[in-house]
Amino acid sequence: EVQLVESGGGLVQPGGSLRLSCAASEFNLRNYWVTWVRQVPGRGLQWVANINQDGSKKYYVDSVRGRFTISRDNTRNSVSLQMNSLRAEDTALYYCSSAIAAADSVWGQGTLVSVSS
Amino acid sequence: QSVLTQPPSASGTPGQRVTFSCSGSSPNIGKNPVSWFQQLPGMAPQLLIYNDDQRPSGVPDRFSGSKSGTSASLAISGLQSEDEADYYCLAWDNSLDFCVFGPGTQLTVL
Numbered sequence: 001e002v003q004l005v006e007s008g009g010g011l012v013q014p015g016g017s018l019r020l021s022c023a024a025s026e027f028n029l030r031n032y033w034v035t036w037v038r039q040v041p042g043r044g045l046q047w048v049a050n051i052n053q054d055g056s057k058k059y060y061v062d063s064v065r066g067r068f069t070i071s072r073d074n075t076r077n078s079v080s081l082q083m084n085s086l087r088a089e090d091t092a093l094y095y096c097s098s099a100i101a102a103a104d105s106v107w108g109q110g111t112l113v114s115v116s117s
Numbered sequence: 118q119s120v121l122t123q124p125p126s127a128s129g130t131p132g133q134r135v136t137f138s139c140s141g142s143s144p145n146i147g148k149n150p151v152s153w154f155q156q157l158p159g160m161a162p163q164l165l166i167y168n169d170d171q172r173p174s175g176v177p178d179r180f181s182g183s184k185s186g187t188s189a190s191l192a193i194s195g196l197q198s199e200d201e202a203d204y205y206c207l208a209w210d211n212s213l214d215f216c217v218f219g220p221g222t223q224l225t226v227l
Contacts, residue, residue: 035216037162045154045162045205047216061215095161100216101152101207103173105164 009111020081022096030074035100038092121219128225139206149209151189
């Protein structure tokens, strides 16, 4: 089955770090832009970051630029989001999506990040 | 304050046609394609429309998208109870240099 699976979420204290992973099954993630999107439970979607096929282009929403880093390992068919200096307002369900706005878009089911002392 | 504007709620009865608006400006909707997503309760979002008016395979033709100037619209015809969900628009913003979602419209099927 074609799918994306996120992992790495959890509870972390303010100022801490987490690394999220997005692994693809049954398709070559290397062929697609990959996007991270987050959603505070009960609230709307927020676009966070994306990366192109070879990792040479990366874009971030202002609120995470300088704290989050998106990267990819095409040999492992995966994309990561390194999150540093975490804040309470980063608490959300984090989704990854390949080809978010294209005909063959795929979304994962999300991984929950909670930032709290 | 979101860069893209959507009404917070909409409603309709089964069989009816409903439309959702997404209003932006020149750097986003005015210059870039718009996508629409459906999020059913407790589920991940799903792409409904891309490139303003294109449907991925598997999306019923009851769903249609359009764009004019700096506004985009999503229409659902033949409304069904299973269409009750949140609907979001998405577009790249050339000034911000990242993508933005609208705040979403919650659809209630009466």
